[in-house]
Amino acid sequence: MDAGLLMWLAAVFALTGVAVLRMSWGRATRSTPLNLAGWGALLVGLALADRAAGEWGIAVTVLVIGAAALAALAVAACKPVNRGPRKAPRTAHRGANEIKPRSRSGLLTFTVAGPLALGASLLFALAIRALILFGGGAEADANVAVLATVPIAWPVLAFALLMMSRRADQFAWVLGIAALAAPFLMFQGTTV
Amino acid sequence: MSFAFAKETVRKAISAHSALGLVCCALLYLICVTGTAIVLYEEWQRFEQLDAPEMSQIEPAAVQRAIENVLESESDGPSTTHLYVHLPTADLPRTTITTDTQAVHVDAQGEVVAPEENAWAEFLLALHYRLNLPALYGMTLVGLFGAMIVALAVSGVVAHPRIFRDAFRLRARRADDVATMDWHNRLAVWTLPFALAISLTGAMIGLFYVSGGGLAAAGYGGDSEAALAPIFGDEPEGDSSPAGIPNAAPALAFMEREYPEVEPYYVILHDPGTAGQHMQIIAEHPRRLIFGEYYAFDAAGDFHGTVGLADGTVGQQLSASTYNLHFGNYGGLPVKIAYILFGIALSVVVATGTFIWLDKRERRGKASTRLRAAWWGLVAGVPAALVLTLVARLVLGNTAPFVAIFWIACVLAVLLPVIAAQRSLSGQSNREVAASAGMRGIEAS
Incomplete structure (x- = not known):
């Protein structure tokens, strides 16, 4: 099938998926078949986009999904709501901040989750590079692994540290991460 | 559908989310707003200089004439180390030549017409890319904030157990704390793939001085170019002895003949006029996320191969895809409009995040009048300051002091509402004191 036609089909599945999920999540009770149908349509849309134009197709279809959802939100935003008394929003984390946090230095927390975690993430990324080279991977892939790992590893580690x-x-x-990764510094010159 | 995070985990996640958001909110908002505006980088350039010559294509011989004309104009000055020819594209249908010392538009015959005047677009790009700071500090700072969007996205997902169930619930017309929370959560959920894509790519670009510097230090004796060579190719050994001007025409003709499916948009001359000179043509590959492929040529225009950004290793292709994925220039105007829409949504998420924190603070009985005034000032002030710089561009011209105008306007936008709030609080306090004194006087009489 023509790639252009496949992209349009992918967009149709994406829009259908958003519409079905909107219907499903708007019900008073949970509907597994509708949820599956919605997610299924989105997955089919992404698969078709991948077949039509690879990563470019997926990127464009994700934008279609997001735009469709924003359009649904715009409709929701215009709907009148019950004007009950003004009150604090009921959320799952309501009152979380009312719990007195354990007293500890903010500066030290910042240092641990910031520069120290960033340093550990860099060591971790360099360890991944060494492992890729050990495994016979291309030098370009190993180097890109470093550039791509740091922006993922550091924020995830920082968040995990803040949860502790x-x-x-x-x-x-x-x-621990730094200590485990540091020995791999000795193998950074290794190319296969 | 709901995630089964424990209540305690959710509470810790929201605390972490709040802490991260508070530390980052102001600059993150600025980066989001400027990032939204810079999606139209090419369009802003056209807007800034409406009378620049435009064309849908240019003949290879005209490109060569233009190169010779520009190099001739610099013959009595220091030799340029690089010369870039921007070829007409759908987004920017202009031929522009940039050297170490100048940038000029040329017409379809290769004649130099006028200097390039796009200082506002360049200011906007520099503001988003490096907050108008030196590249080392500015890019790193922006990269750090990009990574923090990743952390905020992850913590936000963990902190929101009803993420899917509530995904379409937006009680905007309540116009209260609930509405603010809904705006924040709903827009955050639906911009999540976009936010992750632009934050990861942005952090990858911005954190280069950290990750690339670390890589270079660990594996290449501190040589960053050597660290990047396996990905983007290396620069051949230079030879500064004089030579004739390279000939781009056969190279462009070769591209037309051998690679008709790609769209060349840059010709780069390295060390022109020296024996070590060589050429590269960057060509866009339709329906790909990569910014292009490098096609290498010698000074005579003979083809020497590609780097492999289009068909090389996964790492090369991934690396070449970060720029387009970040800036949204891979699908013409429709994709740009989507990026602007999501960029605005992400800016609203950042803005409302801080308002939610202020609302909670006030519910706990802590007055936040000045803080709220300052945040409102920033939220309205950043886009207003950008508009002010654009007005300055139109009124004062290409040499207007955009950086000073923008940052002074931002500082004033934050300070003036705080001062107004302070005066309002003082007036209120005085009235209360007066009322209290009046009551005491009545009681005494």
Whole structure:
């Protein structure tokens, strides 16, 4: 089938998926078949886009999904709502901030989750590079792995550290990752 | 559908989310707003200089004439190390030549017509790319904030157990705290793929001085170019002895003949006029995310191969895809409009995130009048300051001091509402004191 036609078909599945999920999540009770149909349509749309134009097709179809959802939100935003008394929003994390946090240095938390975690992430990325080279991978892939790993590893590690209640756990994770990755620094010159 | 995170995990996640958001909110908002505006980089350039010559294509011989004309105009000055010819594209249908010292538009015959005047677009790009700071510090800072969007996205997902169930619930017309929360959560959910794509690519670009510097230090004796050579190719050994001007015409003709499916948009001359000179043509591959492929030529225009950005290793292709995926220039105007829409949504997510924190603070009985005034000032001030710089471009011209105008306007936009709020609080306090004194006087009498 023509790639252009496949892209249009992918867009139709994407729009259908969003519409079905809108219907499903708007029901009072959960509907597994509708949920599956919605997610299924989105997946089919992405698969068709991939077949039509690879990563470019997927990127464009994801934009279609997002734009369709924003259009649905625009409709929701215009709907009148019950004007009950003004009250605090009911959310799952309501009152989270009312819990007095454990008293600890913000500067030290910043240092651990910021520069220390970034350093550990860089060491981790360099360890991945060494492993790729050991495994016979291309030097270009190994180097790109470093550039791509740091922006993923650091924010995930920083978030995980901020979730930890004990300072000792934070240091253990940061220093543990750094210690495990540091030996791979000796193998950075290795190319296969 | 809901994720089964434990209540305690959700509470910790929202605390982490709040902490990250508060640390980052101001510059993150600025980066999101400027990133939204810079999606139209090419269109802004056209807007800035409406009378520049435009063309849908240019003949290879005219390109060569233009190169010779520009190099001739610099013959009595220092030799340029690089010369870039921007070929007409659908987004920017102009032929522009840039050297180390100048940038000029040429017409379809290769004659130099006028200097390029796009200082505002360049200012906007520099503001988004490096906050108008030196590249090392500015790009790194922006990269760090890009990574923080990733952290905020992950923590936001963990902190939101009803992420799918509520995905279409937007009670905007309540116009209260609930509405603010809905705006934040709903837009964040539906911009999540976009936010992850632009933050990861942005962080990858911005954190190069950290990750690429670390890579270079660990594996290449500190040589960053050597670290990038396996990905983007290396520069041949130079030879500064004099030579004739390279001939781009046969190279462009070769591209037309051998690669008709790709669209050349840049000719790069390295060390023109020296024996070590060589050429590269960057060509866009339709329906690909890569910014293009490098086609190498010698000074006579003979083809020497490609780097492999289009068909090389996965890493090369991934690396070449970061720029287009980040800036949204891979699908013409429709994709740009989508990026602007999502960029605005992401800016709203950042803005409402801080308002949610302020709302919570006030519910706990902590007055936030000045903080709220400052945040409102920033939220309205950043786009207003951008508009002000654009007005300055139109009124004062290409040499207007955009950086000073923008940052002074931003500072004022934050300070003035705070001062106004302070005065309002003082007036309120005075009235309360006066009322209290009046009551005491009545009681005494």
